[in-house]
Amino acid sequence: MRTSRAAEQTLRAATLSRPPKYVCRACRAQAARQFHTSIRSHAELPFFQRLQQQLFGSKEAQQAEKSREEKRVQQAEDLKQRGNVNQLEVKVAKNGQQYEVAAVVVPNETTDYVQALHGKELERVGSEAWVKARADQGEQYAGFVPKYRWEFSNKQWQMLLHHVIVEILTLQKAGRVPGDVCLGRRPHANSWQKTRKAELKASTTGSGVTVSYPFPVEEERVLIAIDSSSPAESTLLQQSLTAKIESTIFVAGIASNGPAPAWMNVSIKDPSVKMALVKRILQITGMRVPDYAISSSTMADLYNRLRRLEKPKKVAETPQLQRLKIDAPNVNVFPTRRSSIDKEKEIGRWKVIEEELLRRNLPVTGARWSGVKATWV
């Protein structure tokens, strides 16, 4: 037998006067495993007993089932004594959290129990919302970052950045903390329309940028709209703001095609202003501004790092080749791959080929395999 041979080898190795120089770890582990103080077969149950246990269950299992039954009966009796079935028993778990023990309804004994025919009115347990509600324990949590990241065109980015920086600088001018730009807005404030008219200029004192409105009333309205008592913008409000950004009419002085407009040369070195700018961008668009963009010193730098770069043009779309079509009449530029069918069409042979293929019931385009026309039954 394998086990006795291994044990013999182990004993031989142990009793040798000159033990071998090296015994591998596996052999040593096997030798250790083979060591038993009693005979294994004596520990096993006889066949008849094993069969009995499989069919009728072991004594331990029977005792456990009996104790469970006793507990159930005890619970039912406790309920009867308590009288009010609706009031559930409250227990305290190991982590200190309280929980209610579910009611045990015995259909045979409960007369007012009616079995449900469909699941519509029953309590639904275990859904994602149910788990979240349990975890939140009644607290209504509204996230800072929107669920979805909004994608804007370059012009929309310019309008958005203008709106945000104007609000931040307006707050700073009024002596408020620039971080307040992330607070809620009063309903129907429409400060988006008012910030469009504001102008940004480098301050004469040399301490950064100043914002000026055509009418002081508009500046006050922008400040009033940012209200700490209003709840922070929820996802729905963010959606409406981004919808406004997407549908807004571009103002020529603020947004332009191509490079950054002139107003973007304003410096944003003030850390509080930059922090508020980055937070507000995150709150509105869901975009986490990367470090290399945050280190920008001007709005133009920030814009260039955030904007979407133009997709590289294909050779056929470049202006040189587009011009070639007009300048050189002997040149044909094709934007897509020319297949053999295109070549035949150029000559005028394709009509004939197609007609003949259809007449012979062969595939016009696609597989040349003869079984291609086979239909699945």
Place this chain on the structure above:
Amino acid sequence: MPLQALRTVAKSQNGVGAFILQCKRIDFHYCDWAGSSRGMNAFLKHQLPAFAAQNPSIEISVSPRPGRHPVIKGQYINGREKAICVRNMEATEVTKKAELLKTASGEKLRRDRKPVKSFNESVRGVWSPFHGRQYKI
């Protein structure tokens, strides 16, 4: 006796009276993505207009062949086609290959074993073993 005209037709030779360029069409195939096509793309953008203007009798077509090396294919009057793969070549090298195709005749490339090539017959007659005084038949 009245003069009789020679019952022959003048032998035509390309270039004697008029010259007809043998290359009738050149196709340029490129890839927008592959790196081997950079030189070809640069040639198409910067040097092709001049090439096309210098050769108005050649029909030029430019079309992409995605995922393949760039190729120039020339079609000739004798019905044959010649292709040159210009992978990893600079724009100037591509120009040279285009010139090569333009100036080719379309015939297969052959190695001339003889030093002289002529359509004219032998002037003094082709030698045979029966030439010379010592052979009497």
